[in-house]
Amino acid sequence: MITRRKTRQISLGRVKIGGGAPVSIQSMTKIKTSDVAGTVREINDLGRAGCEIIRVAVKDAADAESIRKIRAKIKIPIVADIHFNYRLALSAISSGADKIRINPGNISKREELIKVIKAAKKRKIPIRIGLNSGSLPDNKILPSTINHKLSTKLASCAFQYIKLFEEMDFRDIIVSLKASDVVSTVRAYRELAGKCDYPFHLGVTASGLPREGTVKSAIGIGSLLLDGIGDTIRVSLTASSQEEVSVARHVLGALGLRKFGPEVIACPTCGRCGVDLVKIVQDLNKELQRTTNDGRRTTKHVKIAVMGCEVNGPGEARDADIGIAAGKGSGVIFRGGKIIRKVAEKDFVKELLKELRR
Numbered sequence: 001m002i003t004r005r006k007t008r009q010i011s012l013g014r015v016k017i018g019g020g021a022p023v024s025i026q027s028m029t030k031i032k033t034s035d036v037a038g039t040v041r042e043i044n045d046l047g048r049a050g051c052e053i054i055r056v057a058v059k060d061a062a063d064a065e066s067i068r069k070i071r072a073k074i075k076i077p078i079v080a081d082i083h084f085n086y087r088l089a090l091s092a093i094s095s096g097a098d099k100i101r102i103n104p105g106n107i108s109k110r111e112e113l114i115k116v117i118k119a120a121k122k123r124k125i126p127i128r129i130g131l132n133s134g135s136l137p138d139n140k141i142l143p144s145t146i147n148h149k150l151s152t153k154l155a156s157c158a159f160q161y162i163k164l165f166e167e168m169d170f171r172d173i174i175v176s177l178k179a180s181d182v183v184s185t186v187r188a189y190r191e192l193a194g195k196c197d198y199p200f201h202l203g204v205t206a207s208g209l210p211r212e213g214t215v216k217s218a219i220g221i222g223s224l225l226l227d228g229i230g231d232t233i234r235v236s237l238t239a240s241s242q243e244e245v246s247v248a249r250h251v252l253g254a255l256g257l258r259k260f261g262p263e264v265i266a267c268p269t270c271g272r273c274g275v276d277l278v279k280i281v282q283d284l285n286k287e288l289q290r291t292t293n294d295g296r297r298t299t300k301h302v303k304i305a306v307m308g309c310e311v312n313g314p315g316e317a318r319d320a321d322i323g324i325a326a327g328k329g330s331g332v333i334f335r336g337g338k339i340i341r342k343v344a345e346k347d348f349v350k351e352l353l354k355e356l357r358r
């Protein structure tokens with residue numbers, strides 16, 4: 001069991017962040033936000049894939065104004081992502097955004113920031129103070145951090161902004177401190193965690209293509225979640241947003257923080273394996289991902305073990321809810337720790353699915 005850091009709870013419409021709420025999954029749309037139909041389609045597809053909060057880029061006035069139309073056609077909260085131009089933040093707020101993300105590092109005038117905070121306060125929506133290592137304010141603005149390492153710079157910069165927000169009696173805050181290097185990211189969040197009780201949005205920024213990005217995100221986000229730090233996550237990948245959501249689900253599932261449908265445990269195979277286990281597991285996975293003809297997918301958390309031989313096979317298969325331990329060209333199915341029947345290799349997937357749906 002992971003003991004989670006105690007944080008205050010922030011609401012984004014129906015979704016809660018922090019204060020013991022489940023760690024939520026976020027992603028970002030890829031197309032221009034002013035393409036309302038395309039953005040709605042993308043968001044609704046992502047919602048079906050498990051995305052719980054969506055962020056859209058607000059680059060100009062048309063993007064900001066489109067939020068109203070988009071919001072009316074989607075089921076998950078929408079976050080407006082704004083850089084440089086505080087007027088776009090004001091426009092996104094009045095257009096109905098459920099939260100805004102700003103990087104105070106690039107809205108440098110204090111009076112502009114104050115206008116944004118006042119507008120969010122009036123509409124009772126939260127603001128994410130989203131700092132990125134690539135756009136920290138320069139040393140003229142933050143002279144006290146001049147000799148600090150990146151993680152300390154990120155944490156102390158965020159802390160100074162938190163103080164400014166608090167001076168305005170604004171506490172609907174979520175914080176993110178993203179660096180593209182995993183170690184700085186983890187250290188920055190750890191540093192800030194002891195100094196405030198605001199919920200954290202976790203992510204490793206610009207982590208790259210799916211393989212590298214998944215590894216970096218799993219290490220960065222996973223290390224923090226294991227410490228109990230983190231209330232909502234976004235896995236950033238140079239790939240589709242669907243892929244980001246899928247990886248985020250796996251990270252949360254691997255830590256036991258959330259449960260999303262069946263979990264497949266499979267051995268890596270070795271010279272003892274008497275069946276084509278890789279193909280069997282791939283086929284099983286494909287079937288588990290597929291929505292069945294009646295529109296349903298198994299969402300129950302069930303552990304399915306697929307093991308290649310009699311060495312670890314029976315033990316793992318017994319510990320799972322359902323399992324198969326292969327022999328040469330065949331295997332035995334276990335359910336609830338008991339052997340049920342022997343099946344031929346060609347029927348492994350079919351028989352496991354039969355057990356799953358029983």
Ligand code: SF4
Nearest residue numbers: 267269270273308309
């Ligand atoms: S379960 Fe058997 S086949 Fe699979 S890796 Fe272990 S020893 Fe090899």
